[in-house]
Amino acid sequence: MIDTKESVFWKEIFEQPEAVRNCLKENEPVLREIAKEVKERKIKTVVFVGRGSSDHANLVGRYLFETKCSMVASICAPSVVTAYHSNVDYSNVLMIAVSQSGGARDIYEVMKHCDEQGGVCVCVTNVEGSLMTQAGKYQVRNHCGPERSVTAGKSYLTQVTIVTALAAYISGDPELLSVLDELDTIVERSLAVLEPQVRDVVRYYRNTEHMLLMGRGLMDALANEVELKIQETSYLDARSYGSADYRHGPIATALRFVPCVFLIADRHTNYCAVDLLKRLKEESSIWCTVVTNDPEIAKLGDTSVLLPEAFDGIRAVFAGAVFGQMFSCLCSLSRGYNPDCPKGVSTVSYTHLRAHETCADL
Numbered sequence: 160m161i162d163t164k165e166s167v168f169w170k171e172i173f174e175q176p177e178a179v180r181n182c183l184k185e186n187e188p189v190l191r192e193i194a195k196e197v198k199e200r201k202i203k204t205v206v207f208v209g210r211g212s213s214d215h216a217n218l219v220g221r222y223l224f225e226t227k228c229s230m231v232a233s234i235c236a237p238s239v240v241t242a243y244h245s246n247v248d249y250s251n252v253l254m255i256a257v258s259q260s261g262g263a264r265d266i267y268e269v270m271k272h273c274d275e276q277g278g279v280c281v282c283v284t285n286v287e288g289s290l291m292t293q294a295g296k297y298q299v300r301n302h303c304g305p306e307r308s309v310t311a312g313k314s315y316l317t318q319v320t321i322v323t324a325l326a327a328y329i330s331g332d333p334e335l336l337s338v339l340d341e342l343d344t345i346v347e348r349s350l351a352v353l354e355p356q357v358r359d360v361v362r363y364y365r366n367t368e369h370m371l372l373m374g375r376g377l378m379d380a381l382a383n384e385v386e387l388k389i390q391e392t393s394y395l396d397a398r399s400y401g402s403a404d405y406r407h408g409p410i411a412t413a414l415r416f417v418p419c420v421f422l423i424a425d426r427h428t429n430y431c432a433v434d435l436l437k438r439l440k441e442e443s444s445i446w447c448t449v450v451t452n453d454p455e456i457a458k459l460g461d462t463s464v465l466l467p468e469a470f471d472g473i474r475a476v477f478a479g480a481v482f483g484q485m486f487s488c489l490c491s492l493s494r495g496y497n498p499d500c501p502k503g504v505s506t507v508s509y510t511h512l513r514a515h516e517t518c519a520d521l
Contacts (some may be wrong), residue, residue, distance in 0.1 A: 161358065161492050167499045168308035168392075172484045175316050176347040178303035179477075182317040183324060183339060185302040190321070193253075193297050194328035196279055202253050206273075208235040208266050209257035211386060212315040213283075216257055218380035219476055220322030227330040237265035240272050249278040254295075255322065256282055259306070259314040261289025283321055285314050308499040310392055312484045315384060316346070316477065323473060336472055348467060349478040356464045357485040360448055363462060363492045364395075364486075367418055372399040374422035375431045381476050382422050385483030392491035392498040402432040413439050419447040421493035423456050424466055424475035433459065450482055 163169040175299055205224045207217035214234065222233040230253075241244045251506040254273045261284030271294050273280040282295035285303060299321055303313035320342060327335035338345075357415050364370060370389070374382040382399035400409055402421075413472055419439070423432045429451075438444045449460030452470050457463035470478045491498035 161352060161361075161489050163326065163488065163492065166308075166488060166492065168310045168312065168426060168484070168488050169498075171306060171308055172481065172488065173350055174304065175313055175386070175481070176343045176350070177235055177510045178301075178313045178317050179320045179346055180343040181302045182320045183342065186299055186321060186324065189297055190325050193279065193281060193330050197253050197329055200251065200279070202230075202251055204233065204251070205253045205255065206233045206235050206249065207255050207257070207411055208237065208269050210263060210266070212311055213257040213259060213318060215380065215384035215387065216315055216318035217255070218378060218383060219319050219377060219473075220255065220326065222377050222380060223323060223326040223335070223473065224329075227326050227332045227335055230329075235269060236352060237269050238267045241265045246274065247272070249273040249280075250276040252278045253401045254278055254280045255325070256280065256291060256295060257309050257318050257322075258289075258291055258461045259286075260284065261286045261291040262311045264290060266479075267291050267294055277441050281325075283318060285293070285317075296433045309501055310388065310487070310498050314354065316480055319480070335473070336452050341474070342477065342505075345470065345474055345477050346481060348480040349470070352467060353464065353482050354476070357482060357489060360464060361486055361489045361492060361493060363430060367395065369396045369417045370398075371417060372397060372422065373405060373419060373432055373435060373510070375402045375425070375428035377425050377472055377476050378422040378428060378432065378479070381479045381483070384480060385420070385422070385486070387394075387482050388487035389490065391501040392487040393494055394502075395490070395494075402435045403427075405435060410439075413443040413445060415444045415446065417445070419445055419479060421447055421451075422475075422479055423449060423451040424470065424479065425472045427472070429453070429456065436460075450479060452478075 209217045224230045224232045256270045280295040281297045282291050285301035301317040303317045372382040379401040386397045386399035446461050448462045449463045450464045452466040466478045488498045
């Protein structure tokens with residue numbers, strides 16, 4: 160049994176049901192106000208800005224805004240403004256700028272650019288009074304409490320909560336609106352259901368130095384976040400790929416002794432990941448763990464982690480994030496590392512505007 164009682168990260172993983180509950184309760188009025196302005200101005204473009212885990216929350220938002228709100232979504236590269244000094248037209252966009260610490264200066268500069276042009280800029284951060292809160296028309300807080308572990312869990316999950324809620328209020332989509340009512344329960348149930356399964360499966364990864372993560376659509380967005388958590392806690396060469404993209408070149412590197420984790424819990428995209436899994440089994444005899452809400456798909460893995468069957472699509476993103484956090488924490492501890500203090504990582508990002516040195520923004 161891996162001992163987690165001293166891990167702050169592990170403790171904060173279990174604080175997330177309350178975190179998402181508080182996040183929704185405190186932010187509903189301002190998120191509805193933002194949605195109202197977006198609809199009144201007939202804004203059809205959303206621009207996401209962030210780094211690290213925050214940008215992975217933005218990837219989830221990109222899929223939701225394009226599939227539910229019929230808006231064109233863009234993931235901003237801050238260097239376009241800060242290094243290339245391009246005069247991008249943000250006059251009629253919704254900009255969602257996301258950072259746990261709110262200390263990312265390059266994101267702040269992009270936000271100011273949007274403000275000056277009259278776009279609707281939304282600041283999402285967990286730190287009141289931080290640099291980014293000095294820009295943006297709307298201020299949204301995570302309301303998840305302080306994160307004492309450098310490896311951020313609560314901030315990521317509440318960031319996803321915020322972009323999900325905003326997409327729900329703009330679109331009026333019944334499914335998304337119902338998800339909001341279930342979020343704390345989804346996370347709470349995931350914690351109970353997943354812990355014994357993750358404790359069982361993580362032992363297969365203790366001694367590996369390389370692993371792959373595969374998903375498509377929302378599951379690809381999730382895979383990016385799980386990849387980062389594993390990298391920063393376990394110093395393991397984890398790499399994520401979209402299951403469609405992997406066929407276009409990277410598949411040539413598939414090896415039997417490099418384990419894979421397949422995230423397959425979205426009825427719209429499952430077919431793609433399942434087809435790739437079967438192909439890699441046949442051609443390369445890969446060893447894999449399948450994380451899914453479908454018992455039949457689970458049988459395709461050498462090991463599996465089974466989510467509740469109702470947790471599909473965006474619900475699976477929340478459940479899958481819990482899986483990724485638990486996996487990375489337990490893997491780190493099993494390898495003799497401290498998941499609370501990854502080397503070289505800080506909760507505050509200072510992206511130098513005229514240099515290449517960059518710390519991770521959680």
